[in-house]
Amino acid sequence: MKMPWTRLRELGIVGMNQRNAEFIMPYNQRKYYPLVDNKIITKQRAIEKNIPVPQLYGHIELEHQSAHLPSLLSQYTEFVIKPANGSGGNGIMVIAGKTASGHFRKSNDSVIHMDEIKHHVSNILSGMYSLGGETDTAIIEYRVKFDPCFENVSFKGVPDIRLIVFRGIPLFAMIRLPTRQSDGRANLHQGAVGVGIDLCTGLTNHGVMQSRPVQAHPDTGFPLTGIQIPGWDQILEMAAACYELAPLGYLGVDLVLDRELGPMMLELNARPGLAIQIANQQGLEPILKYAQALGTIPPSAKRRVKVGKQIRRKFARDSA
Numbered sequence: 001m002k003m004p005w006t007r008l009r010e011l012g013i014v015g016m017n018q019r020n021a022e023f024i025m026p027y028n029q030r031k032y033y034p035l036v037d038n039k040i041i042t043k044q045r046a047i048e049k050n051i052p053v054p055q056l057y058g059h060i061e062l063e064h065q066s067a068h069l070p071s072l073l074s075q076y077t078e079f080v081i082k083p084a085n086g087s088g089g090n091g092i093m094v095i096a097g098k099t100a101s102g103h104f105r106k107s108n109d110s111v112i113h114m115d116e117i118k119h120h121v122s123n124i125l126s127g128m129y130s131l132g133g134e135t136d137t138a139i140i141e142y143r144v145k146f147d148p149c150f151e152n153v154s155f156k157g158v159p160d161i162r163l164i165v166f167r168g169i170p171l172f173a174m175i176r177l178p179t180r181q182s183d184g185r186a187n188l189h190q191g192a193v194g195v196g197i198d199l200c201t202g203l204t205n206h207g208v209m210q211s212r213p214v215q216a217h218p219d220t221g222f223p224l225t226g227i228q229i230p231g232w233d234q235i236l237e238m239a240a241a242c243y244e245l246a247p248l249g250y251l252g253v254d255l256v257l258d259r260e261l262g263p264m265m266l267e268l269n270a271r272p273g274l275a276i277q278i279a280n281q282q283g284l285e286p287i288l289k290y291a292q293a294l295g296t297i298p299p300s301a302k303r304r305v306k307v308g309k310q311i312r313r314k315f316a317r318d319s320a
Contacts, residue, residue, distance in 0.1 A: 012283025027249025028270050035246040036268035037131055039084045045245045052264040054142040061137045066118045083129045084137040089187035091129030093120055107156050107184045147257040152222035153177050157184030158256055160266055165251045166291050168243035169308045170236050173197040174279040180219045188275050195224045196280035199312045202232025208278045235263050240301035242268055287315055
C-alpha cells in the first residue's frame, strides 16, 4: 500500500518534480553537464585535481578501432567496458578473468568470446546505452577489487557509495550492494540493495531493496547494519572535492573502495536519484532547505565535510 502524499510531505520526502524545480534547475547550470555526463572528461578532470580514479586502459571511439581490441585486451585478465555517456549502469560489462583456452570470463562466471565483446562495443558506439541515444565511446578501465569489509554483503560485483553533495557539502550517503537479481551490478533499479550510511560515523544503518526494507543481504544472509566503512572521513573529503571538478550545486558522487588502492571516484551525476531517502529513512527536504539557507560556504573540502556533519548532528538531535 502506497503512503499518502501528505504523509510523505510530513517526512520531508522529495519527489522528482520538486528535486528538478528546487534543487537541480537553480543549482545545476546545463553548461556544466558535459563535465559529468562524459566519463572520460570526468576522469581527466579528476586526475588533474589529484582525485584517484580507476585507471583508464583505453577507449574506442570509431567502429574500425575495434580491430585493435584483441591486442589491447591481451594485456589484461580483468577489466571493465562501459559507455562514456551511459546512465543507470546500463552497458557495463565486467570481465573477471580468462579461461584456459584464452576466452574471457564475466563476473557472473559465464564465458564470453572476443566476437561478443566486439559486438558489445559496437552497441556502445551506436548509442544504445547513451543519454539521448547519441553515438558514444567505449571505455576500458581497471576492474575494482572491493574492500574486504563488503565480503559478506555483496554478490559477484563491486559495491559503490553514493553521496549527495549540495553546494559542495556532503549531506547524504548510502552504499549500493550487488545481488544475484541485479546480476552483480550495484544498480538499485536492477535489484541491488541500498543501505543508508550515517554521515557522521560511516556506519551502515537501514537496508532497502526495491523500495522494501530489508535486514540482511538476500543472497548471503548477512546483516546489512553496523558495517563500518573504512576511511570514512577521506571518502567524505573526496566527495566534497568533486564539487571542484564540476560546480553543480546538487551533485551525486559515486565512489568505490578498492582493497589495494583505497577510495576512488567512479563517476558523477547531475541528476542523482531519490532512493537515498528510503535507504536512510530520512527525507532530503529539511536538510537541503537548511543547507540552502546557509550564507558563505567554506572553500575547503575538509571544512565543508565538517559543516555537513554539523547539519546532520543538528537534525539527529532535533528528531530525538
